Amino acid sequence: MPHIKVVGLGGSLKPGSASVLALKEALRGAEEAGAHIELFELHALDLPMFVPDRAPPESVQRFVDSVSTAAAMIWSSPVYHGSMSGAFKNALDWLELLSKHSPPYLTDKVIGLIATAGGVQGLQAINAMEFAVRSLRGYTHPLTAPLDRAWQLFDQSGQFSDEATLVRLRTLGKGVAEAAKKMAVLG
Ligand SMILES: Cc1cc2nc3c(=O)[nH]c(=O)nc-3n(C[C@H](O)[C@H](O)[C@H](O)COP(=O)(O)O)c2cc1C
Incomplete structure (x- = not known):
């Protein structure tokens, strides 16, 4: 099987972000499946707002360069007002x-999708992210993880306490890595 890289992108700008914790679990699943992983947390990236034709700062260039050499990504956004967060969309x-890359955007990359919601609108953010995957010419992995009422899934120390969610996230990460490996063999 080819050696592949899976890049994780996500989180909100607050410390202890639920969407980052969920993303880390999914990346663990990808790593267990043999992928090399790299995590970009939005609060650490501290990206400026996208301005067309403006020379990107070093943080942006490092992020984009890493994405360009990845076989797959896992995205994880909080649900903000029924969709992905503005900070997450800005990263996209x-x-x-x-x-102008060859091939452009996320061509032939597999993208796993996670959204953490306070209520029950996780799927809305997943659907919004899926539109973005398609416009960037990637492939959405069929196992998505809309985590509704995410606050119920954590214990008081801020760790995931819901075993079924842990399994779901790791399965998602493993599925993304394995699908990317198959795409790499076919390509
Ligand atoms: C500005 C804002 C808007 C939100 N809008 C929604 C929403 O429309 N639907 C929902 O289910 N939860 C909503 N939430 C709750 C978050 O989706 C939820 O707390 C999520 O787990 C936060 O993830 P994070 O810890 O990674 O920031 C909102 C939270 C904030 C701060």
């Missing part, structure tokens, strides 16, 4: 820097 907008 910076992928416009891949428009």
